[in-house]
Structures are given as structure tokens and as C-alpha cells.
Amino acid sequence: MSWVLATAGIAAAAISCSLALSSEGWDPELGEPLVLSMLAVWVTLSYVLGGLFAWRRRPDSAFGPLMIAAGFANFLSTLTWAPSDVPFTIGQSVDLLPPVVFLHVFLAFPDGRLRGRFERTLVATSYAVAFGLEVVRMNFGGFGPHNLLEIQSNPGTEEVVRKVQLSIVSVACLTGVLVLAARRVREGRPLRRSLTFVVDAFGLALVMVAFLFLSVVYGGPWVVQIRWLTFVTLGLAPAAFVAGLLSARLARSALGDLIVELRAELGPSALRDAFARALRDPSLTLAYWLPEFGSWADVEGRSVRLPEPGSERSVTLIDRDGARMAALLHDPGLEDEPELLAAVGAAAGIALENGRLQAEQGAHLEELRGSRSRVIEAGQRERQRLERNLHDGAQQRLIALSLELSLLEKQVAGDADAQRRLDRARREVAVTLEELRSVAHGLHPAVLSGHGLEVALQSIAAKAAVAVRLNVNLESRLPERIEVAAYYIVSESLANIAKHARAAAANIAVSRLDGVVLVEVADDGVGGADTERGSGLRGLADRVEALGGKLRVWSPPGGGTRLRAEMPCA
Numbered sequence: 393m394s395w396v397l398a399t400a401g402i403a404a405a406a407i408s409c410s411l412a413l414s415s416e417g418w419d420p421e422l423g424e425p426l427v428l429s430m431l432a433v434w435v436t437l438s439y440v441l442g443g444l445f446a447w448r449r450r451p452d453s454a455f456g457p458l459m460i461a462a463g464f465a466n467f468l469s470t471l472t473w474a475p476s477d478v479p480f481t482i483g484q485s486v487d488l489l490p491p492v493v494f495l496h497v498f499l500a501f502p503d504g505r506l507r508g509r510f511e512r513t514l515v516a517t518s519y520a521v522a523f524g525l526e527v528v529r530m531n532f533g534g535f536g537p538h539n540l541l542e543i544q545s546n547p548g549t550e551e552v553v554r555k556v557q558l559s560i561v562s563v564a565c566l567t568g569v570l571v572l573a574a575r576r577v578r579e580g581r582p583l584r585r586s587l588t589f590v591v592d593a594f595g596l597a598l599v600m601v602a603f604l605f606l607s608v609v610y611g612g613p614w615v616v617q618i619r620w621l622t623f624v625t626l627g628l629a630p631a632a633f634v635a636g637l638l639s640a641r642l643a644r645s646a647l648g649d650l651i652v653e654l655r656a657e658l659g660p661s662a663l664r665d666a667f668a669r670a671l672r673d674p675s676l677t678l679a680y681w682l683p684e685f686g687s688w689a690d691v692e693g694r695s696v697r698l699p700e701p702g703s704e705r706s707v708t709l710i711d712r713d714g715a716r717m718a719a720l721l722h723d724p725g726l727e728d729e730p731e732l733l734a735a736v737g738a739a740a741g742i743a744l745e746n747g748r749l750q751a752e753q754g755a756h757l758e759e760l761r762g763s764r765s766r767v768i769e770a771g772q773r774e775r776q777r778l779e780r781n782l783h784d785g786a787q788q789r790l791i792a793l794s795l796e797l798s799l800l801e802k803q804v805a806g807d808a809d810a811q812r813r814l815d816r817a818r819r820e821v822a823v824t825l826e827e828l829r830s831v832a833h834g835l836h837p838a839v840l841s842g843h844g845l846e847v848a849l850q851s852i853a854a855k856a857a858v859a860v861r862l863n864v865n866l867e868s869r870l871p872e873r874i875e876v877a878a879y880y881i882v883s884e885s886l887a888n889i890a891k892h893a894r895a896a897a898a899n900i901a902v903s904r905l906d907g908v909v910l911v912e913v914a915d916d917g918v919g920g921a922d923t924e925r926g927s928g929l930r931g932l933a934d935r936v937e938a939l940g941g942k943l944r945v946w947s948p949p950g951g952g953t954r955l956r957a958e959m960p961c962a
Contacts, residue, residue, distance in 0.1 A: 408429060411473040442459055468486045488521075511571060527541060569595050593629040681717060852886060874961050922947075941958050
């Protein structure tokens with residue numbers, strides 16, 4: 393079948409060339425017969441042969457047959473150069489059909505189907521205008537002696553119909569350009585350069601067709617040259633399409649390079665880059681299936697959600713020995729190259745297994761971070777609960793007891809021994825109450841929840857064993873978990889300074905910059921702090937890291953200690 397169509401296409405191109413060169417009544421407005429015949433051959437063969445190439449490659453797609461139809465439609469329109477009545481009448485009746493078929497081809501790229509009611513209506517209307525009004529024009533004559541459809545000669549009416557017809561087809565072509573542009577805006581620029589070139593060639597061809605028809609209708613200059621340039625651009629579109637297909641075939645032949653690269657035990661990032669080069673898709677990403685978690689993840693272990701069908705990204709699953717392993721998230725245009733995707737997937741098995749193991753390790757690390765964060769948050773909630781219980785329970789009962797002792801004191805005013813015992817009991821109650829308040833404050837400072845971080849830090853700075861210079865630069869309250877972490881960083885640091893640093897002064901700075909909260913505590917003590925020797929600094933580091941931040945300590949011997957915590961706070 394392919395050879396038959398190819399032979400028919402070559403024969404059609406030869407007939408067009410012969411008709412142009414042998415025509416006796418050549419219209420000078422068409423330009424040189426040789427030039428126009430060569431351009432007609434160029435358009436006919438480019439669409440017929442390009443369509444055959446596309447059809448053989450994707451037999452289930454209608455795009456290849458549609459391109460072939462466009463090539464033969466262009467041939468039929470050249471029958472207007474025939475000296476016989478029947479061929480001339482056939483050619484003239486479909487004279488404006490090729491531009492509409494080209495419009496149909498361009499809008500139906502890449503699967504041969506029009507998208508939506510508007511596109512189908514636009515193309516159907518264009519077909520009706522191109523063929524229906526052409527037959528109407530032919531009824532009014534003006535096409536010479538070979539027109540079999542002429543009923544009456546009325547050149548004025550024929551000219552009006554001609555202008556209407558050319559204007560409508562021009563508007564349809566320009567509308568097609570707008571449709572292609574809207575797709576570009578909606579779907580984004582194609583990530584693969586070959587697809588970009590094809591779509592741009594389609595748009596340019598439609599613009600040239602519209603420009604040619606409008607020049608003919610309104611008498612623009614250089615109509616002959618514009619006609620030639622239009623033929624050239626129309627032939628560029630299938631050439632660009634075929635070039636893209638050849639590029640895909642060359643990519644498949646380059647799979648050997650990918651296999652050589654995979655033998656080098658590439659790291660995850662280099663592995664992704666190797667796949668992207670082999671598939672010519674710089675946007676490609678990898679997702680790994682983690683059976684233990686029952687989910688997809690990137691190489692860092694972060695959860696990945698696969699795109700839904702019909703979205704801006706496509707998914708190709710990769711299995712090994714019947715087990716799900718990974719997924720390629722790529723440009724939807726690669727779906728036109730299933731052989732290439734299958735070959736890359738087949739070559740990727742062992743290398744992807746290594747990447748999957750690293751992704752699984754990252755997922756465990758991510759789960760560990762989440763667990764640590766949840767443990768710290770649960771501990772903080774428990775601290776708040778205990779603080780409230782102490783404040784609302786034991787402290788209130790001790791205060792009530794102190795008041796009761798004061799009332800009892802009045803009743804035993806004359807008994808010196810009872811008076812001494814009551815004084816001793818009241819002192820014990822006061823000491824116990826102070827100790828409870830200290831414990832409750834250590835669990836969760838109520839001043840932090842009630843008045844914010846700055847006031848809470850002023851409170852502990854005022855009670856510090858060394859002189860403290862405090863600088864808090866915050867425009868608003870921080871999330872509670874950040875405020876609590878910052879409070880304990882400063883509180884623990886001041887406690888360490890009092891116990892170990894032998895310092896005279898300390899500087900504390902808290903600020904927020906570019907979505908990161910910075911807490912710095914520095915002293916002028918003896919230095920030499922060891923984050924591994926005690927649980928205090930290690931506990932602070934755990935708290936900060938659980939929030940996605942990092943804690944750094946500089947403590948050279950004799951040079952004081954500087955602690956800096958950075959916590960994300962978007």
C-alpha cells in the first residue's frame with residue numbers, strides 16, 4: 393500500500409509539472425511556469441511522502457493519512473492547468489481546497505484529531521466555503537472555455553463571490569494561527585525543540601496563506617513572489633515534521649551511548665541527565681516506587697504524585713522482572729516515540745535499582761525527620777498540659793492554703809507557739825509555690841504564649857547570671873513551634889553560660905530574613921564547648937533540625953562561644 397501511494401504521489405507531481413510546462417493559456421499572474429511547477433511538486437511530494445513516513449511509524453494515528461490527503465488535494469488543484477474540460481473542471485472546483493486541508497492538518501497535529509467543537513466547526517465551515525462557493529463562482533463563468541459548470545456569464549457576481557470566499561478562508565487561516573498560539577500559552581512551549589519547530593512552521597504557513605489571499609483580494613504588491621514564498625513555507629511544515637521523526641530515529645540509534653553511560657554506575661542526578669539526553673527531553677524527571685511505603689518518591693525520598701492522564705506531563709512506567717520499579721515523567725510528545733521509550737526503559741533496569749535504593753534510604757530519612765518533629769511537638773504539647781495543670785491545680789491550692797493560714801493566724805494571735813508554727817508553715821508554702829512556679833516555667837513559659845517571644849526573652853535575660861544585650865528584630869509573632877524553639881535555644885544557652893563559660897557578658901540577637909528565623913547567642917567566656925559531651929546542645933540541635941533548620945556552634949578555646957540557629961519560617 394505504501395509503495396502504491398508513493399508511486400501515485402510521484403506520478404501526480406510529474407503530471408502537475410507536465411501540465412504547467414505544456415499549458416498554452418498560462419495565466420501570467422501565476423508567475424513563471426517552471427518555478428510554480430517545481431513548487432507544486434515540492435508541496436505535493438513533501439506531504440505525500442511525509443504522510444507515508446508518519447503513517448508507517450504510527451499506523452493507528454490519522455495524522456499520516458491526513459498529510460497524504462493534503463498532498464493529493466494540492467495535486468488536484470493543479471489540474472486547472474489542464475487543457476481538457478473534465479480535468480480542468482475538477483481542478484477548478486477544488487482550487488481552494490488545499491489551504492483548508494493544510495489548516496486541517498496543522499490543527500490536527502500530532503494525532504490527526506481536531507480538539508473541541510470550535511476547531512471542528514472552523515474546519516467544516518472552511519471546507520464548505522472553499523468547495524461550495526467555488527462551485528457557485530464557476531456557475532457564473534469567468535474561467536475560460538473548459539468550465540463545464542458555467543450556467544451564465546456574470547463576471548461581477550463571480551468577483552464578489554471570489555472576494556468573499558478568499559476573505560473567509562484567510563480569516564479561517566488566521567484563526568488557526570490564533571488557535572495554535574492559544575495552545576502554546578495554555579500548554580506551554582514544547583520542551584523538545586523538534587516539536588517547537590514543527591508547530592512554528594505550521595503557524596508560519598497559515599500566515600502566508602492568509603497573506604497571499606488578502607493580497608489577491610485587495611490588490612497588494614508582489615503577489616507572484618508571495619505566492620512562491622507561500623508554497624515554500626507550506627512545504628516546510630512536513631519537512632520539519634519528517635526532520636523530527638528522523639531525529640527520533642537517530643536518538644534510538646544513540647541508545648548504545650546510554651548503555652555505556654549506565655555501565656559507569658551513575659549517581660541519581662547523572663542518571664536522570666543521561667535519560668534526558670537519550671530522550672532529548674531536558675524536563676524529564678524520575679520517580680521511584682517504594683514498596684515499603686506504597687508510594688512514589690524522588691531520589692531524595694520526597695513523595696511524588698504521578699500526573700493524571702491528559703495533564704501537561706506524561707508518565708512511562710518501568711518494570712523489572714514483573715515488579716514495578718520507576719517512572720519517567722516526561723514531555724507528552726515522547727508518546728509519539730513508544731519504541732524509544734521502551735528501549736530506554738529496557739536499558740535502565742539495573743541503574744534504576746540503585747537509584748531506587750537511594751530513594752528508599754531518603755524516604756527513611758524523611759520519615760525519621762517527620763518522626764522526630766512529631767515527637768518534639770508531642771513533648772511540647774505535654775509540657776503545655778503539665779504547665780496548665782500545675783498553674784490551675786497545685787499552685788492554686790497552695791495559694792488557697794496560704795490564705796487559710798493567714799486567717800488562722802488571726803484566731804491564734806495570743807498563742808506565741810502557734811504563731812511560730814504558722815509562720816514556718818507559711819514560709820514552706822511560699823518556698824513550695826516558688827519551686828512549682830519555676831518548674832512550670834521550665835516546662836512551658838506562660839509569658840511566651842501570652843505576650844510573645846520578645847517579652848519572654850526579656851524575662852529570662854533579666855534573670856541571667858551575666859549581663860545580657862538583647863536585640864529582637866521581628867515585625868510580627870512567629871509560629872508557636874518557632875517561638876518555643878527560639879526561647880529554649882536562648883534559655884539553654886544562658887544556662888550553659890552561667891554553668892561553664894565563666895563569661896562576663898552575652899549578646900542575643902533574633903531576626904527574620906528571607907523566610908528564615910535567625911537566633912544567635914554569643915559570650916566572651918572561655919570557649920571550648922563540645923556539642924557531643926552534653927545533652928543540652930545536642931537536644932537544641934535536635935529541636936532545630938526537627939523544624940528543618942540547622943544549628944551551628946563555634947567555640948574555640950579562649951575565644952568565647954557563638955551559637956547560631958537557622959529555622960525556616962515561610
